[in-house]
Amino acid sequence: METLLSTGGRQQAFAIDEAxxxxxxxxxxxxIARKQGLDETVAGKVSLAITEAATNILKHAGHGEILLRPLxxxxxxxxxxxxxxxxxxxxxxxxxxQDGVSSSGTYGVGLGAMRRMADEFDIFTGxxxxxxxxxxxxxxxxNAQAGTWQSGAVCLPIAGEDxxxxxxxxxxxxxxxxxxxxxxxGHGIQAAEASEAAIAYVASFPDAMPETxxxxxxAALRATRGAAVAVTRIDTLAEEMRFCGIGNIAAVVQxxxxxxxxxxxxxxxxxxxxxxxxxxxxxQTGASLIMHSDGLGTRWHLEQYPGLVLxxxxxxxxxxxRDFARGRDDVTVLVLRERTQH
Ligand SMILES: [Mn+2]
Numbered sequence: 001m002e003t004l005l006s007t008g009g010r011q012q013a014f015a016i017d018e019a020x021x022x023x024x025x026x027x028x029x030x031x032i033a034r035k036q037g038l039d040e041t042v043a044g045k046v047s048l049a050i051t052e053a054a055t056n057i058l059k060h061a062g063h064g065e066i067l068l069r070p071l072x073x074x075x076x077x078x079x080x081x082x083x084x085x086x087x088x089x090x091x092x093x094x095x096x097x098q099d100g101v102s103s104s105g106t107y108g109v110g111l112g113a114m115r116r117m118a119d120e121f122d123i124f125t126g127x128x129x130x131x132x133x134x135x136x137x138x139x140x141x142x143n144a145q146a147g148t149w150q151s152g153a154v155c156l157p158i159a160g161e162d163x164x165x166x167x168x169x170x171x172x173x174x175x176x177x178x179x180x181x182x183x184x185x186g187h188g189i190q191a192a193e194a195s196e197a198a199i200a201y202v203a204s205f206p207d208a209m210p211e212t213x214x215x216x217x218x219a220a221l222r223a224t225r226g227a228a229v230a231v232t233r234i235d236t237l238a239e240e241m242r243f244c245g246i247g248n249i250a251a252v253v254q255x256x257x258x259x260x261x262x263x264x265x266x267x268x269x270x271x272x273x274x275x276x277x278x279x280x281x282x283x284q285t286g287a288s289l290i291m292h293s294d295g296l297g298t299r300w301h302l303e304q305y306p307g308l309v310l311x312x313x314x315x316x317x318x319x320x321x322r323d324f325a326r327g328r329d330d331v332t333v334l335v336l337r338e339r340t341q342h
Contacts, residue, residue, distance in 0.1 A: 010155040010164050011067040011082070022054040025066050029079060032070050036077040038139050045117040046079050046137050052110040053083035053133055061087025061131065067154065067318065071136055071144070078119070078138035080314065082154070084322045086130040093125060120145065122312035124305065124319055132322060134315040148174050148236065150339040152314025154321040155332045158187055158295070165191025166293045166332040169199045171206030178206055179232045180213065181249050181332055183293040185225040185268065191330070194224035194270060202231070209233060210244035211278040214269065221270025229269040230291060232262075234283050236338065241283040246273050248294035254302055254309060255287035288313070288337040290320075295331025297324040313337060 014025040029050045033043035050066065057064035064085030071078035090111075115121045118135035125131040134152070138144040149172045157164035165184040170177060182198040184191030198217040201208070208216065210231035217229055228247025235241070243251055245264030253260045260281060267273040288309060300320050302309045308316055313335035325331045 009069055009071070009153055009168070010157075011069040011080075013156050014066045014068070015063070016054050016057045016066055017063040019058060022051060022058075025054055025068070026050045029068055029081065032068055032079050036070050036079060036139075038077065038079065038137075042137055042139055046081070049081055049114050049117050049135050049137065052114050053081060053135070056110045056131075057083060057085045057087075061085035065322070067156070071138070073138075073144040074146075076138050076140040076144035078136050078144060081118075081133075081135040081137075082314065082318045083133040083135075084130070084318060085132075086322070089127050089129045089131055090125040091127045093123065120312060122315045124308050124311055124315055126306065129305065130322070132315055132319045134312045134318060136314070145339075148172070148338055149177050149336060150313055151334065151336040152312060152317045153332065153334040154314075154317045155334075156321070156325075157330050158328065161187050161330070163189050163192050164330045164332075165195060166295065166330040167192065167195035167199045168291075168332055168334050169202045170334075170336060171202050175236045176207075177234045177336060178202055178208070178213075179234075179289065179291060179334065179336055181230055181291045181293060181334055182217075182269075183228040183247065183249060183295075183330065183332070185227060187330060190225050191227075194221055194227040197221050197224055198227055198229045198269065209278070210242050211276050214244050214246060214273070214276055218269050218273050224270050226268040226270035226272070228264075228293070230262075230264055232289055232291065234289065234336075236283065236285070239283050240280055241289070242278055242280050244276055244278040246276070249291060250294070250296070250298055251289065251291045253281060253283075253287050253289055255284050257303070259301075285338050286340075288316070288335055290316070291332075291334045292320070293330065293332040295326055295329035296320060296333055297326055300324045
């Protein structure tokens with residue numbers, strides 16, 4: 001069965017504090033669209049969507065952040081745009097989503113336009129909750145949104161670094177998904193070498209069980225600084241997930257109102273790994289797997305965000321990043337679940 005791999009999906013982050021920054025992020029979006037080979041129509045929408053999102057942040061929140069990354073899914077290519085602010089939030093989202101409804105203090109025409117232009121659009125907002133918007137624009141939207149799995153990830157370097165020392169990968173076929181998150185020791189290029197060596201193993205052996213992946217990564221990372229690594233493998237036919245982790249990578253399975261935390265043992269893959277333990281858990285359709293590096297705090301609870309658990313996984317990852325990134329480390333938040341049929 002064909003295995004789909006997504007990896008290396010790191011964002012660029014753009015602070016939005018003043019009008020001059022809108023052009024900067026729009027140009028970066030255009031660059032990504034061009035490199036992704038998107039036609040002028042899609043590239044034009046990317047520019048417009050970024051402009052609308054950034055303008056809304058300035059107008060309604062004063063400041064915020066836009067995250068951009070190239071997307072690939074099978075033979076489809078796209079651009080992801082995430083807009084985040086901690087402003088007052090939108091109280092009447094339904095009214096604000098209507099085209100042409102624009103008055104001072106509302107989000108007005110911008111939201112309707114963004115929803116229309118984006119192939120994938122989701123928003124999380126509410127009074128006092130700020131606003132988070134997820135958009136994906138694709139060259140082949142129907143191909144991009146097929147398949148069993150839906151995922152999202154935020155992966156960003158510590159402020160001041162261009163290179164992120166965290167990395168992630170998802171290898172999937174219609175009934176299984178293998179997910180790795182790796183956090184190379186320290187920051188910068190050598191941290192990235194370690195985490196990418198771990199990711200390379202999943203890319204080469206997508207069917208490996210978590211404990212095997214950890215052992216093999218341990219060998220592969222000996223020449224590097226080492227990394228914290230965790231691997232989850234979900235098998236929908238067996239209704240089972242297996243997990244194995246070393247170091248500070250958190251993994252949580254959220255299913256309905258239940259939240260289960262998976263346990264990693266201490267150590268450093270590549271240098272100091274004493275004990276490996278693979279855990280097995282029931283996997284339920286409808287559950288979400290959330291894995292993150294220690295650049296994200298652990299005190300988050302999705303219950304604090306009404307409805308967010310049902311949102312696009314990329315939006316869940318983005319809201320957690322916005323509210324719980326420690327800000328003094330590289331950060332990765334990855335969310336995976338089975339795609340719900342609309
Ligand atoms: Mn870290």
